[in-house]
Amino acid sequence: MTVPPEYKLSGVVEKAVLKQAVANILPAEILERPKSGMMVPVHLGFKKFWQRQARDLLLSKKAAIAPYFERDSIVQWLDYQGDTWGRYGAKLWLLASLEIWLQNNK
Numbered sequence: 044m045t046v047p048p049e050y051k052l053s054g055v056v057e058k059a060v061l062k063q064a065v066a067n068i069l070p071a072e073i074l075e076r077p078k079s080g081m082m083v084p085v086h087l088g089f090k091k092f093w094q095r096q097a098r099d100l101l102l103s104k105k106a107a108i109a110p111y112f113e114r115d116s117i118v119q120w121l122d123y124q125g126d127t128w129g130r131y132g133a134k135l136w137l138l139a140s141l142e143i144w145l146q147n148n149k
Contacts (some may be wrong), residue, residue: 046060057078062074084132085132085133085135085136086129086130086131086132086133087132088132089121089131089132089135089136090123090131090132093135093139094121097121097135097139098121100139100142100143101117101121101135101138101139101142102114102117102118102121106142107142107145107146107149108138108141108142108145112138117138120134120135120138121135
């Protein structure tokens with residue numbers, strides 16, 4: 044956090060100083076590849092391990108997200124239905140995170 048901004052970005056190259064620091068130990072394919080998101084394996088997690096807890100959290104009568112989201116959509120996502128792209132885990136992760144944040148920051 045204390046690295047000056049001009050060292051973090053060189054033109055359009057992000058993490059310029061870091062890339063320079065490891066240039067002699069990492070191949071160019073790694074250093075020059077495009078940015079990609081870090082995926083959390085939540086799809087399987089919600090389906091296999093956290094479905095009941097997510098259902099209790101998100102469908103509770105006291106859920107802080109209730110005024111903002113349609114309950115039927117949440118029920119569909121918890122049942123892994125109604126999404127063309129099948130990104131249920133990511134949606135449930137975001138909703139659960141928002142619910143917990145709202146509960147803690149009323």
